[in-house]
Amino acid sequence: MDKYSFLNAAHTAYFADIYDQYLKNPDSIEPSWRAFFQGYDFGTENYGMEGEIVEGVSTQIPEQLQKEFQVVKLIDGYRSRGHLFTKTNPVRARRKYAPTLEIENFGLEQKDLQTVFSAGEVIGIGPNTLQVIIDHLESIYCDSIGVEYMYIRKPEEIEWIQKKLNVNDNHANFTAEEKKYILKKLNQAVAFESFLHTKYVGQKRFSLEGNESLIPAVDAIIEKAADEGVKEFVMGMAHRGRLSTLTNIFGKSAKDIFSEFDGKDYQEKLFDGDVKYHLGWTSNRETYNNKKINISIAPNPSHLETVGAVVQGIARAKQDKEEIEDASQVLPIVVHGDAAIAGQGLVYEVVQMAKLDGYKTNGTIHIVVNNQIGFTTNYLDGRSSTYCTDVGKVTLSPVIHVNADDAEAVVHAALFALHFRMRFKRDVFIDLLGYRKYGHNEGDEPKFTQPLLYKAIAKHRNPRDIYAQRLIDEGVIDEGYVKYIESKYKEQLEEKLVDSRKEDKTEITAFMQEEWKGFTRVRENTMIETIDTAVPKTVLSDITKVISNLPSDKKFIRKIQRLVESRQTMFNEDRLDWAMAEHLAYGSLLNEGFNVRISGQDVERGTFSHRHAVVKVEDSEEEIILLKNVSKNQGQFNIFNSLLSEYGVVGFDYGYAMASPNTLTIWEAQFGDFSNGAQIMIDQYISSGEDKWKTQNGLVMLLPHGYEGQGAEHSSGRMERYLQLCARDNMFVADCTTPANMFHLLRRQMKANYRKPLIVFTPKSLLRHPKAVSTVEEFTNGSFQMLIDDDSVKENDVKSVVFVTGKFYYDLLEERDSLKRTDVALVRVEQLFPLPVEAMTMVIKKYKNADDMVWAQEEPRNMGAYSHILMHFDEARQFRVASRRVYSAPAAGSSVRSKLRHQEVINFVFDKSKNNQ
Numbered sequence: 001m002d003k004y005s006f007l008n009a010a011h012t013a014y015f016a017d018i019y020d021q022y023l024k025n026p027d028s029i030e031p032s033w034r035a036f037f038q039g040y041d042f043g044t045e046n047y048g049m050e051g052e053i054v055e056g057v058s059t060q061i062p063e064q065l066q067k068e069f070q071v072v073k074l075i076d077g078y079r080s081r082g083h084l085f086t087k088t089n090p091v092r093a094r095r096k097y098a099p100t101l102e103i104e105n106f107g108l109e110q111k112d113l114q115t116v117f118s119a120g121e122v123i124g125i126g127p128n129t130l131q132v133i134i135d136h137l138e139s140i141y142c143d144s145i146g147v148e149y150m151y152i153r154k155p156e157e158i159e160w161i162q163k164k165l166n167v168n169d170n171h172a173n174f175t176a177e178e179k180k181y182i183l184k185k186l187n188q189a190v191a192f193e194s195f196l197h198t199k200y201v202g203q204k205r206f207s208l209e210g211n212e213s214l215i216p217a218v219d220a221i222i223e224k225a226a227d228e229g230v231k232e233f234v235m236g237m238a239h240r241g242r243l244s245t246l247t248n249i250f251g252k253s254a255k256d257i258f259s260e261f262d263g264k265d266y267q268e269k270l271f272d273g274d275v276k277y278h279l280g281w282t283s284n285r286e287t288y289n290n291k292k293i294n295i296s297i298a299p300n301p302s303h304l305e306t307v308g309a310v311v312q313g314i315a316r317a318k319q320d321k322e323e324i325e326d327a328s329q330v331l332p333i334v335v336h337g338d339a340a341i342a343g344q345g346l347v348y349e350v351v352q353m354a355k356l357d358g359y360k361t362n363g364t365i366h367i368v369v370n371n372q373i374g375f376t377t378n379y380l381d382g383r384s385s386t387y388c389t390d391v392g393k394v395t396l397s398p399v400i401h402v403n404a405d406d407a408e409a410v411v412h413a414a415l416f417a418l419h420f421r422m423r424f425k426r427d428v429f430i431d432l433l434g435y436r437k438y439g440h441n442e443g444d445e446p447k448f449t450q451p452l453l454y455k456a457i458a459k460h461r462n463p464r465d466i467y468a469q470r471l472i473d474e475g476v477i478d479e480g481y482v483k484y485i486e487s488k489y490k491e492q493l494e495e496k497l498v499d500s501r502k503e504d505k506t507e508i509t510a511f512m513q514e515e516w517k518g519f520t521r522v523r524e525n526t527m528i529e530t531i532d533t534a535v536p537k538t539v540l541s542d543i544t545k546v547i548s549n550l551p552s553d554k555k556f557i558r559k560i561q562r563l564v565e566s567r568q569t570m571f572n573e574d575r576l577d578w579a580m581a582e583h584l585a586y587g588s589l590l591n592e593g594f595n596v597r598i599s600g601q602d603v604e605r606g607t608f609s610h611r612h613a614v615v616k617v618e619d620s621e622e623e624i625i626l627l628k629n630v631s632k633n634q635g636q637f638n639i640f641n642s643l644l645s646e647y648g649v650v651g652f653d654y655g656y657a658m659a660s661p662n663t664l665t666i667w668e669a670q671f672g673d674f675s676n677g678a679q680i681m682i683d684q685y686i687s688s689g690e691d692k693w694k695t696q697n698g699l700v701m702l703l704p705h706g707y708e709g710q711g712a713e714h715s716s717g718r719m720e721r722y723l724q725l726c727a728r729d730n731m732f733v734a735d736c737t738t739p740a741n742m743f744h745l746l747r748r749q750m751k752a753n754y755r756k757p758l759i760v761f762t763p764k765s766l767l768r769h770p771k772a773v774s775t776v777e778e779f780t781n782g783s784f785q786m787l788i789d790d791d792s793v794k795e796n797d798v799k800s801v802v803f804v805t806g807k808f809y810y811d812l813l814e815e816r817d818s819l820k821r822t823d824v825a826l827v828r829v830e831q832l833f834p835l836p837v838e839a840m841t842m843v844i845k846k847y848k849n850a851d852d853m854v855w856a857q858e859e860p861r862n863m864g865a866y867s868h869i870l871m872h873f874d875e876a877r878q879f880r881v882a883s884r885r886v887y888s889a890p891a892a893g894s895s896v897r898s899k900l901r902h903q904e905v906i907n908f909v910f911d912k913s914k915n916n917q
Contacts (some may be wrong), residue, residue: 019134028699035278051281062555067115067473068118068119068180071106071108071130071684073107074101074103074133074137075122075133076107078137078141078142079149082137082141083103083147083148083401085097085100085101085142086141086143087403088401088403088431089257089372089433090403090433090434090435090460091435091453091457092456101136108130109314111588113129113131116129117129118137119133120132120133120678122420123137123166124135124163136169140170141165141170143409143546145170145401145413147399147400147401148387148398148399148401149161152398152903153396157424160423161398164416164420164778165633171408172246172408172906174411175474178475179471181480182216182220182408183217183468183471183477185462186212187464187485187486188210188244188247188467189215189241189244189248189394190212190463190486191490192248192462192489195359196243196261197442199497202271202442204441205243205441205442206239206240206243207241207436207437208240208241209438210434210436210457211240211432211435212404212411212464213404213432213434214245214432215245215248216407216410216411217243217411217414217430217432218245218333220414221331221365222246222249222413222419223229224288224415224418225293226289226292226293227291228422229326229328230328230329230422231294231324232293232295232329232331233331233332234294234295234298234314234318235294235295235297235298235333236298236307236310236332236333236335236909237307237334237336238304238333238337238618239277239278239304242297243257243276245297245495246279247629248296250283250285252283252397252431253501254493254496254500255496256498256500257276257500258501259500264504264505264721265505265506266506267505267506267507269509269641270694271371271508271690271691271693272690273690274299276734277304278299278301279299279693280298280694281296281297282294282299282513293327296314296511299311299511299657301692302854303684304336304337304344304682305344305347306685308336308347308350308650308651308655309346309654309655309681310352310651311655312359312361312364312652312660313651313653313654313655313656313657313658313659314656315332315364315659316361316652316659317656318659319362327360328363328425330362331421332361332365332368334367335367335368335369336366336368337370337374338368338369338371338372338379338382338606339374339375339377339379339388340374341366341389342369342382342383342385342388342391346647346648347648349643349648350652351391351395351646351647351848352394352395352645352648353649353652353720358641359599359649359652363420363421363425363426363427365390365421366430366516367429368429368430368431369432369434370388370404370430370431370433370434370435370437371434372433373446376440376446376448376450378450378560387431388431388791390426392427397428397429398429399428399430400417400431401433402430402431407463407464407466410465417429417430430897433822434463435453436457437457445910456578464482498502504624508730509694511673511693511694512658512659515538515660516696518753519661519754519755521694521696521754522729522754523728524729524834526754527732527756527834528834530783531549531748531751531752531783533743533748533783533784534779535747535781536585536817539588539591540584540776541571543630544568545568546581546626546630547627548567548568548571549766550615550624550626554617554624555618556616556617556618557616560612560615560616564615564626566581571776576775576776577739577767577773578610578739578772579611579767579806581739581742582742582743582746584613585742585747586637586664586745586746587627589635589746589750590631590636591630591631591634592635592662594635594662594663594750595635595638595658595660595663595664596636596664597636597640597653597665597666598639598644598668599639599640599641599653599666599668600649600668600669601641601643601644601668601674602668602670603639603640603666604639604640604641607704608770610767612822613625613626625637635663637657645677646669646676647677647681650667650678650682650701651678651681651685653665653666653699654681654686654699658695658697658728658754661755662698662750663701665698665699665700665851666700667699667701667702667779668701668703668704669702669703669717671704671714672703672705672716672718673712673715673716675717675718676718683725686701687727688725690730691727691730696755696756696758697757698749698757699758700746700757701757701759701760702760703717703719703759704718704763704764705719705761705763705806706763706807706887707766707808707891707898708764709891709898711892712889712891712892712893713890715891716859716863716864716890719733719759719832719859719863720859720862720868722759722866723832723833723867724868726832728833729755731756731759731760731834732759732831733759733831733833734760734831735805735829735830735865736762737766737772737810738772738773738778739772739773740775740782741788742762742784744760744779744783752766754812763807765807769810771813778798784830785830785838786836786839787843788827788828790825793824794824795825795848796848797823797847797849798823799846799849799850799851799852800823800825800850800853800854800880801822801824801827801852802827802855802909803854803855803856803879804828804857805828805829805865808857808858809826809856811827815910825847827843829865831888832868833868833872835868836868841875850911852880854876854879854880854882855869855881857883858884859883859884859885859890860883860885860890861883861885861886861888864883880912882906882908882909883905884902885901
C-alpha cells in the first residue's frame with residue numbers, strides 16, 4: 001500500500017488546487033494557507049491541476065508534510081463531523097457515531113501530540129502542537145455548541161463562519177452586566193412557569209420548562225437586531241412557551257393572560273376567540289439602546305407548522321412597504337417543535353420558498369425548541385434523519401445545535417444566527433436541545449411512555465439555577481441574588497393576578513392594529529350591501545392603451561403580439577372578455593393607489609393562457625409587465641409564478657393579505673380542485689381566522705371550475721367544501737358568469753372599508769366563450785350583481801324558473817336557444833355567500849305564472865351548491881333539482897360518459913319527465 005494513500009481523491013484535489021494558486025500568485029490565497037505552504041518545496045512537475053497524484057509525486061512529499069496533511073484532514077474532520085460529538089444534550093447520552101474523531105483515524109499517533117504543526121495556521125492559532133490544535137478544535141466544535149456548515153457551496157460563507165467560530169473558541173465573552181441580564185430573562189422564564197403551575201394547577205399551558213433559555217435567546221436577537229437596523233420583527237411559534245414569550249418578550253400584560261386562564265367571557269360579541277396559547281400580539285418595544293422596534297407574534301391554530309408560511313407572508317408584505325429601504329429591516333423568526341419540523345411537509349415547502357423572488361424574506365431565523373419528544377413519540381420514532389433540522393440543508397443553511405442548559409452558549413448561538421442572517425440574507429437554523437419537564441400538556445403523565453428519561457428529568461436542575469451557580473462560582477453574583485430577583489418578579493405577577501380578578505370579562509387586542517386603522521369589522525347585513533365600483537370610460541380607455549401596446553423596439557412572438565394588440569380591438573368593438581375584465585380591474589385599482597399581488601402556479605401567463613400579465617421578449621426572455629406602467633403614482637403590481645405548492649403558498653399569501661389590507665392579494669389554483677392541498681389553511685385560517693383572532697383578511701382565491709370533460713381532478717373546485725365553511729359573516733363566495741361582474745367583484749374587494757376572504761370559482765371554457773363578453777358600459781356603470789335575472793324572457797310567459805350558477809348557465813342557454821323555449825327563465829346566482837336571499841325571493845314572486853322552480857347544477861347531487869342552497873334558502877326545499885347523480889368522484893374520466901351525464905342534467909332541466917335521479 002502506498003504510504004501516501006491517505007491523500008484521498010477529494011483532499012488531493014483540494015490541496016492541489018490551492019497549491020497551484022499559490023505557485024501562480026501567493027497573494028491570491030488565504031494568509032493561513034500562504035503561511036502553510038511557505039517553507040515547503042515539493043515540486044509540481046507531475047502534480048496535476050485536477051488533483052490526481054501521478055507517478056513521481058509521492059517521492060517528493062517530505063515526511064513532515066505528510067503529517068501536516070493528516071492534521072489538516074483532522075481539522076476538516078472536526079469541521080464536518082464535530083457536531084456529532086458535542087455536549088449538547090442535557091438529559092440523555094449522545095448517540096454513538098463512527099468513525100470518531102480519534103487521531104488514529106487520521107493516520108496520527110499519540111507521539112505526535114507534542115509535535116508542532118504549521119496546520120495550526122488553518123484555524124488561526126499559528127504553528128502549534130497537535131494537542132493545542134485538538135483542544136482548540138474541541139472547544140470550537142464539540143462543547144455546548146455544534147455547527148453544521150461544511151456542505152455550504154459558497155466559500156465566502158464558509159470562511160465567514162470559520163472566522164466567527166475562531167473568535168473566543170466559539171464561546172461567549174459577555175460582561176458581568178450582560179450575564180446578569182441573561183440571568184434576569186432566564187429567571188422570568190422559570191418564575192413565570194412556576195407561578196402558573198401553582199396558581200392554575202392542571203390547566204394546559206404548554207410550559208417552556210426545559211427550554212427556558214429560548215427567552216434570553218429571542219430577547220438578545222431583538223436587542224441586537226435593532227442595533228443592526230431592523231425595524232420590524234415578525235415571529236411565529238406553536239404552543240410550547242408561547243405564554244412566556246408573550247409576556248416576557250412581547251410585553252403582553254400577565255393580567256390579560258390570567259384573565260384568559262380564568263375562562264372569562266369576552267367583552268366583544270363579534271367573535272368567539274381561541275385558547276390563550278393561540279392568540280397573536282403586536283407591540284412597539286424600545287430596546288436598551290433606545291431603538292424602536294415593532295414586534296408581532298402571529299396567531300396560529302393547533303396545526304403547528306402552518307404559522308411558518310403565514311409569518312413569511314407577513315414579513316414580505318412589511319418588506320414591500322415603501323418606507324422600508326432594505327428588506328432585511330424586517331426580520332422573521334419561526335419557532336418550531338422538533339417533532340413538527342421533522343414531520344410536517346409544510347416546512348419543506350416554506351424552506352423551498354426562501355430564495356424565490358416572489359416569496360423571499362432575506363433570511364429567516366428558525367429556532368427549534370427541541371424537547372426530544374413529540375407528544376409521547378420518542379425522537380427515534382419521529383424521523384429518519386440524524387437531526388430534526390436536516391430540512392435546513394435543502395437550502396444549504398447553517399445549523400447550530402446548542403445545549404439549552406448552557407445559557408451563554410444559547411445567547412451566543414442566537415447572535416451568531418442573527419449576524420449570519422444580516423450578513424448573507426439567508427436562512428439559519430438553531431436547534432435548541434433541551435427537554436420537556438412535564439407531559440405534552442400539564443395533565444399528561446410522561447412516565448407512562450418515557451420512564452427512564454423522566455427519572456433523569458425529575459432530578460435535573462433548571463437552566464436558571466445551573467447558570468446562577470456558574471455566576472456565583474465566577475463571583476458575578478452572590479448566593480441571595482437569585483432569590484431576590486425571583487421574589488421581585490413574582491410580586492409583580494401577584495399584583496397582576498389580583499388586578500385580573502377584578503375584571504369580569506376578557507378583552508382581546510387585535511393583531512397588527514396599526515396596519516388595520518380605518519377598517520371596520522362587519523356582519524353579514526353589511527356584506528350584502530352594494531358598493532359602487534364603476535370606473536369612468538376615460539380611465540378604462542387609458543388603461544387599455546397601456547396594456548395593448550408592447551415596446552416597439554423589442555421582438556415578441558407573433559401570437560403574443562396579436563393577443564396583446566387585440567385588447568384594444570376588444571375595447572373598440574365593445575366586447576370585453578374575461579382577461580380584459582381582470583386587467584382592467586387590476587389597472588383601475590392600481591390607478592387608485594391600491595397594490596395588486598397575484599401568485600400561484602403559472603399565474604403570469606395563466607393556466608389556460610388567457611392572462612399574459614407577463615410577456616417575454618422572444619430573443620432574451622426579458623419580462624415585460626405592462627400593468628406596471630398604468631400611471632405615474634400607481635400602486636405596486638407584482639405577479640409571481642409559484643413553486644408547485646398549494647399549502648405553503650396559500651399560507652404565505654394569507655399572511656401577506658393579513659399585513660397589507662390595501663393590497664389586492666390573489667392566489668390562483670392551477671385547477672380548483674388543487675386547493676385541496678391547502679385545506680388546513682382554508683379551514684384553520686381563511687374561514688375562521690376573524691372569528692378566532694379578530695384578524696380581517698382580504699385574500700382572494702381564484703379556483704378554475706367547470707365541467708368540460710377533463711376528468712375528476714380538473715372539473716370541480718369543490719365549492720361544497722367552501723360553502724360548508726360559510727357562516728354568518730366570515731367570507732364571500734362567488735361564481736360569476738360575465739367579465740363585467742368579475743371586474744366589479746375584484747374592485748369591491750378593495751373599495752369596501754372592511755376585508756373578507758373571497759373565494760371565486762373562475763371559468764375555463766368561458767375565458768374564450770363568444771357569449772361570455774361584456775360591454776364597456778357594464779364596466780363604467782353599476783356594481784357587482786349578486787343575482788342576474790333573465791331579461792331575455794317575458795315574465796308572464798315563464799313556466800319554469802331555473803336558478804343556476806357559473807358556467808352551467810351558458811350550457812343551459814345554448815340548449816334553450818336550440819329548443820326555442822321562451823317559457824324558461826335562467827336566473828344566475830352570482831354570489832353564493834352571503835346568499836342574496838331577498839333578491840331570490842323577489843324573483844320567485846316576479847314570475848307569477850311559473851309553477852316549476854328548479855335548482856340546476858352540473859356537479860353531482862352531493863357536491864356543488866345544492867346543500868348550501870337548501871340550508872340558506874327555505875324555498876329551495878320545494879325546488880326540483882337537476883344535477884348529476886350522487887358520486888364519490890366529481891366527474892368521470894371518460895369524456896363520452898361525462899358528456900352523456902352532462903346532457904342528462906340539461907335534458908332534465910327542460911323536461912321534468914326525464915328524471916335523472
